[in-house]
Amino acid sequence: MGDGAAEKVRPRDRILGTARDLFHKHGIRGVGIDAITEAAGTNKMTLYRHFDSKDDLIIECLRTVACDANAIWNQFEAEHPNDKLGQLQAWVRTVADGLKVDGRGCDMANAAVELTEDDHPARQVIKELKTAQRDRLVGLCRDAGIEQAELLADTLSLLLEGARVSRQSVGAEGPSAQFVRMAEGVIASFRNTARA
Amino acid sequence: MGDGAAEKVRPRDRILGTARDLFHKHGIRGVGIDAITEAAGTNKMTLYRHFDSKDDLIIECLRTVACDANAIWNQFEAEHPNDKLGQLQAWVRTVADGLKVDGRGCDMANAAVELTEDDHPARQVIKELKTAQRDRLVGLCRDAGIEQAELLADTLSLLLEGARVSRQSVGAEGPSAQFVRMAEGVIASFRNTARA
DNA sequence: CTAGGGTGTGACCGGTCTGTAACTTCTGCC
DNA sequence: GGCAGAAGTTACAGACCGGTCACACCCTAG
Structure with missing residues (x-):
């Protein structure tokens, strides 16, 4: 029921999409393989034919998250050409x-919190993808003509990361509500600092 | 082996201490009751005689974390009297x-990430204790003569929260390494802003 | 000495978890 | 139409989970 047109999507992609959604909502450790396959309208064997293990599925999900994030970055460039x-x-x-919209934070960061084993295969992927995101933000700050681009990018990163986790701890009315004001203030402050 | 003097500690306190330690290291969902009792040198029945459930134990652990944090706050006051x-x-x-020392972040925030159920009994405790911490920081900023005390406190909160989660994602050499510089910069910026 | 409360022991329950095996059904392509 | 490969089904293995039970123990206070 309610499947309809979406049925044409390959099982692998359905699994990937629903797993990503469920991981996001309930956490990685809070979602079992059975729940994923059922929600994806498929079965366990098919999942394990496409993914080596749950860890492999987790990693693949994180990659799609990063891919979507990059698409949004590209959208920024398209909508504001030559206006860094x-x-x-x-x-x-x-x-x-x-x-405001989403109550759960960054999937990468959440995964890093949940997967506590130092040598978990997803850890290096998280580090890699998070670093790529930081680099992109640093590049944007630099291209925008800001002197201390790295420091601004890192500051904005921490503010965002903090806002997302704070939203999960104390809700949307907490400190995270001031994120825009903080971010804009910090950016303005860095633009005025030709001195330093 | 290796117990010795610590044996005089009551089972309840041993359970509380080791549970807190294990939860911190491996995450709440990553530690079972058996692992806690074994590490605490006791057994499951004793644990359940002192705590109604694992959720109850989690909440009690979080309270001791908040208690320790408050002790550190008091230490600040004792070491710098009349110097807000x-x-x-x-x-x-x-x-x-x-x-720098600890690779895992704030126990409260980590718990908020792990316990995804909206009505989990620990969530309201987390919110309560986190709010209390924020209030204390706001009070300190206000007493230090800062005009926009709430905004500064919230900014510092997000920077810290972000630094702790970033450390878990990309390591100590990432953006979190700049935390002191950011925090001091923000404080200085707020002190100079009698205008605004 | 004795009574009683706190503690330890081991078995057990029902449930869930990841992952596998053998077999059947469907689907797309020549 | 028929065939190969993908997908679905059922059952199962082995481990772990939170939580409970009956019972034995020990230590201390009276």
């Missing part, structure tokens, strides 16, 4: 909207 | 040291 500062402001706005 | 700005700087330094 506009792209940075779009980033702030978009990210702040996400904070 | 000194207390704020001590907070920054202490918190930054914690970032």
Whole structure:
């Protein structure tokens, strides 16, 4: 029931999509393989034919998350061509909207919290993808003409990461509600600092 | 073996201490009751005689974490009497040291990430205790003569929260390494803002 | 000495978890 | 139409989970 047109999607992609959704909502450790296959309208054997293990599925999910994030970055560039500062402001706005809409934070960060084993295969993937995101933000800040681009990018990163986890701890009315004001203030502060 | 003097500690306190330690290291969902009782040198029945359930134990652990945090706050006051700005700087330094030493973040925030059920009994406790911490930081900022005390406190909160989760994602050499510089910069910026 | 409360022991329950095996059914392509 | 490969089904293995039970123990207070 209610499947309809979506049925044409390959089982692998259905599994990937629903797993990502369920992991996001209930946490990685809070979702079992059976729940994923059932929600994806398939079965356990098919899942294990496409993915070596749950860990493999987790990693593949994180990659699609990063892929979607990159698509949004590209959208910023398309909507504000040759306006790096506009792209940075779009980033702030978009990210702040996400904070209001979604109660759970960053899938990568959440995964890092949940998967506590130091040698978990997903850990290096998380580090890799998170670092790529940081690099992209640093590049944007640098292109926007900010002197201390790394420091601004890192500051914005921590503010965002903090806002997302704070939202999960104390809710949307907590400190995370001030994210836009903070981010814009920090950006303005860095733009005025030709001295330093 | 290796117990010795610590044997005089009551089972309840041993359970509480080791549970807190294991939860911190491996995450709440990553530690079973059996692992706790074994590490605490006791057994499951004794645990359940002192705590109604695992959820109850989790909540009690979080309370001791908050209690310890409050003790550190009191220490700041004792070491820098009548010097609110000194207390704020001590907070920054202490918190930054914690970032270097400990690879896992805030137990409350981690618990909020792990316990995804909206009505989980620990969630309201987390919210309550986190709010209390925020209030204390706001009070400190206000007493230090900062005009926009709430905004500064919230900014510092998000920076810290973000630094702790970033450390788990990309390691100690990532953005979290700049926490002190960011925090001091933000504080200085708020002190100079009598205008605004 | 004795009574009683706190503690330890081992078995057990029902449930869930990841992952596998053998077999059947469907689907797309020549 | 028929064939190969993908997908579905059922059952199962082995481990672990939170939680309970009946019972034996020990230590201390009276």
